[in-house]
Amino acid sequence: MRILHGAAELRAALAGASRTAFVPTMGNLHAGHVSLIELAKRHGGPVVASVFVNPLQFGVGEDFERYPRTLAADCEKLAAAGCDLVFAPDVAEMYPVPQTFAVQVPDSMANDLCGAFRPGHFSGVATVVLKLFNLAQPRVAVFGSKDFQQLMLIRDLVRQFNLPIEILAGATLREADGLALSSRNGYLSAAERLQAPQLHHELAAIVAAIRTGERGFEALAASARRRLNMAGWRVDYVAVRDAGTLAAPAPDSTSLVVLGAAWLGKTRLIDNVETPLGKLP
Numbered sequence: 463m464r465i466l467h468g469a470a471e472l473r474a475a476l477a478g479a480s481r482t483a484f485v486p487t488m489g490n491l492h493a494g495h496v497s498l499i500e501l502a503k504r505h506g507g508p509v510v511a512s513v514f515v516n517p518l519q520f521g522v523g524e525d526f527e528r529y530p531r532t533l534a535a536d537c538e539k540l541a542a543a544g545c546d547l548v549f550a551p552d553v554a555e556m557y558p559v560p561q562t563f564a565v566q567v568p569d570s571m572a573n574d575l576c577g578a579f580r581p582g583h584f585s586g587v588a589t590v591v592l593k594l595f596n597l598a599q600p601r602v603a604v605f606g607s608k609d610f611q612q613l614m615l616i617r618d619l620v621r622q623f624n625l626p627i628e629i630l631a632g633a634t635l636r637e638a639d640g641l642a643l644s645s646r647n648g649y650l651s652a653a654e655r656l657q658a659p660q661l662h663h664e665l666a667a668i669v670a671a672i673r674t675g676e677r678g679f680e681a682l683a684a685s686a687r688r689r690l691n692m693a694g695w696r697v698d699y700v701a702v703r704d705a706g707t708l709a710a711p712a713p714d715s716t717s718l719v720v721l722g723a724a725w726l727g728k729t730r731l732i733d734n735v736e737t738p739l740g741k742l743p
């Protein structure tokens with residue numbers, strides 16, 4: 463497996479490759495990322511992963527500085543998973559001049575769910591992903607479903623900018639107690655780690671109620687928010703949405719997604735659970 467730090471080196475290494483499968487990451491990799499590499503490997507071309515903690519997508523006071531940088535361990539995992547090439551630029555390589563151009567994300571996304579609590583986040587994500595796509599020029603790119611809103615954003619980005627890239631979604635992997643794998647789980651204290659699966663359990667309980675025919679979505683979400691807050695979480699949101707559009711459920715919705723983001727101490731966790739749906743009454 464080659465490890466490259468320069469954009470020009472990356473372009474040279476991939477010159478002539480027409481079936482590149484790309485997995486963008488911020489590193490500190492876990493089994494969820496490895497499963498994305500395995501998905502990328504099914505596509506027959508070279509598999510490229512990027513490891514870059516993107517300052518553009520972190521707001522003031524967020525965890526950009528403390529985000530774990532573990533490149534050596536990441537490369538071991540990527541090599542074992544069969545990745546062919548790792549692109550690990552530093553900030554000056556990705557942003558050699560101040561990034562004064564940026565992808566403008568529609569308000570409906572920028573001000574909704576995670577966007578509402580992380581101003582500028584999705585513009586930062588879209589901008590770096592567009593740059594990475596331009597460098598790697600992949601045929602397919604793989605993103606995790608845990609970041610559901612990000613996945614929708616990338617799909618829209620590719621569609622609206624006519625990028626010839628197929629976006630694949632990797633399933634969320636979970637610990638035995640339900641906690642979604644996340645690089646940020648490493649921030650949790652022992653006590654917080656014990657409590658952390660509650661977020662998933664609350665979302666799963668909403669899905670279970672929907673599957674039994676319950677249609678009071680806002681009441682279900684409000685109860686979950688209340689229980690989480692009472693247990694000591696600081697809830698950003700719990701919401702039930704159409705899984706295809708992220709809009710509020712509509713009579714023609716065929717599948718829903720229950721999404722949540724909440725803080726345990728200094729750690730912000732996000733999760734979601736999807737469910738198919740018969741026609742709403």
Ligand code: PAF
Pocket residue numbers: 486487488514516519587590591609612
């Ligand atoms: O999901 C992530 O790890 C990041 O948001 C991404 C897509 C690598 C962009 O920095």
